[in-house]
Amino acid sequence: MANQNSTTGSPPPANNDLAAEVDGLRLLLAERDAELARLRADAAGAKRRQNDFLGMLAHELRNPLAPISLANTMLAKLPEPSSGLLNLHSVIHRQLQHLTRLLDELLDAASIDSGQLVLARAPVELGALLRRALQTVQVRILERHQQLHMDLPEDLSVLGDAARLAQVFANLLANASRYTADGGIIRVAARAHEGRAVLTVADNGAGMDHEELAGMFDLFTRGTRATVRVEGGLGVGLNVVRNIVELHGGKVIGASDGPGRGSVFTVSLPLLAADGAQAALAPGALAPGRRILLVEDNLDANDTLGQLLLGEGHSVTSAYDGIAGLALARTQVFDVLICDINLPGLNGYELITQLRRTAGAHIPFAIAISGYGRQEESTRAIGAGFGQYVVKPIDIDALLALVASDAVTRFIAAAGNAR
Numbered sequence: 001m002a003n004q005n006s007t008t009g010s011p012p013p014a015n016n017d018l019a020a021e022v023d024g025l026r027l028l029l030a031e032r033d034a035e036l037a038r039l040r041a042d043a044a045g046a047k048r049r050q051n052d053f054l055g056m057l058a059h060e061l062r063n064p065l066a067p068i069s070l071a072n073t074m075l076a077k078l079p080e081p082s083s084g085l086l087n088l089h090s091v092i093h094r095q096l097q098h099l100t101r102l103l104d105e106l107l108d109a110a111s112i113d114s115g116q117l118v119l120a121r122a123p124v125e126l127g128a129l130l131r132r133a134l135q136t137v138q139v140r141i142l143e144r145h146q147q148l149h150m151d152l153p154e155d156l157s158v159l160g161d162a163a164r165l166a167q168v169f170a171n172l173l174a175n176a177s178r179y180t181a182d183g184g185i186i187r188v189a190a191r192a193h194e195g196r197a198v199l200t201v202a203d204n205g206a207g208m209d210h211e212e213l214a215g216m217f218d219l220f221t222r223g224t225r226a227t228v229r230v231e232g233g234l235g236v237g238l239n240v241v242r243n244i245v246e247l248h249g250g251k252v253i254g255a256s257d258g259p260g261r262g263s264v265f266t267v268s269l270p271l272l273a274a275d276g277a278q279a280a281l282a283p284g285a286l287a288p289g290r291r292i293l294l295v296e297d298n299l300d301a302n303d304t305l306g307q308l309l310l311g312e313g314h315s316v317t318s319a320y321d322g323i324a325g326l327a328l329a330r331t332q333v334f335d336v337l338i339c340d341i342n343l344p345g346l347n348g349y350e351l352i353t354q355l356r357r358t359a360g361a362h363i364p365f366a367i368a369i370s371g372y373g374r375q376e377e378s379t380r381a382i383g384a385g386f387g388q389y390v391v392k393p394i395d396i397d398a399l400l401a402l403v404a405s406d407a408v409t410r411f412i413a414a415a416g417n418a419r
Helices: 015-077 083-113 126-135 138-143 162-178 210-215 237-247 299-311 322-331 348-357 375-384 396-403 406-418
Strands: 122-125 147-151 157-160 185-193 196-203 251-255 263-270 291-295 315-319 336-340 365-370 388-391
Touching: 015 083, 015 299, 015 396, 083 138, 083 162, 083 237, 122 126, 122 162, 126 147, 126 162, 126 185, 126 196, 138 162, 157 162, 157 263, 162 185, 162 196, 162 237, 162 263, 237 251, 291 299, 291 322, 299 315, 299 396, 315 322, 322 348, 336 348, 336 396, 348 365, 348 375, 365 375, 365 396, 365 406, 375 388, 388 396, 396 406
Parallel strands: 147 185, 291 315, 291 336, 336 365, 365 388
Antiparallel strands: 122 157, 185 196, 196 263, 251 263
16 A cells, blocks of 8 residues: 655755755856956956056057147247148147047047046136137038138136146037038037026038937047048047046037937036126236246157247256256256156156255156156146146147246245245
């Protein structure tokens, strides 16, 4: 007779079998957690190596660009330059701007991705800022016989980083020109609306389809609008635009009615209160000549920058390594130090640190110049004792304005009173 307690299915596993299975699952989960942690660490390491490589690449490319840029500036300052020489100057200038913009955009994208982009905020008048941005793309617009219409009130101010916002609008203007045919129309307008500044850059160019609209702010994305003449690019400009605007508490959107029907980009930023706008610095009067110590190991860059400074009425003493530069700084009187960071013998960080610690030796204002454009280098330079950090290739007009500025005059006056 069959056992009444038997069943036709598999017997339930014993308690120790269940415990073993649970232990096995826990071990498997632990192994997978460890694998995920390893993959995350590998990804973080790869990102760090990528950013380090980009920083090194920019430094190595900017070093030769610096003397080329300075030499090109001097070409236009030659007495009675021929029209052919001025044309060559314009060609070199445009291509240098293009190379610099590509480098800046690539490094900005990396800095934003790693959370290292820091804004230097101050009251900014947007009309002047848009005109400054236009200067970087005006030649391209004129060459293509494009019509530019601007409607810019003079009373819109925001609290922002002037250089970064100028970069935003220059990118949008360049983008509009790039995707608009020769003879096309670009319109720029700004107005106040509900406590925000609203700026639009519109064109009657190639327009965008739904797919392009959906991905236009993605990194390394380039438009497929092949009906117009398009310059090369890395596909990072609009991504940088969006991130910079959002860091300012603003928003940027793009719109188009379709291919061949133009595009409109709209940027909105919080307006600065009227009392805050009054705090904006007004341009100062021309400053007297400065006594400048220039420390730069690149002979061409040192020579050309020195000549440009001399041409502005400053006196210039040059050194070609950190040790010689420090010795001059300790034995002579200077108003301004312009110092490369990557120097032989004694680098720029070490030079300024030792100078600031030397009793009786003082240069009121120091400017660091470097091919490295990441925020940590700028922060380190300011922390070491520099007053400003300038990335190569140098914007010579901005550097000359800084050297002659009221702010530097105040530093010099304060140092004189302390002596």
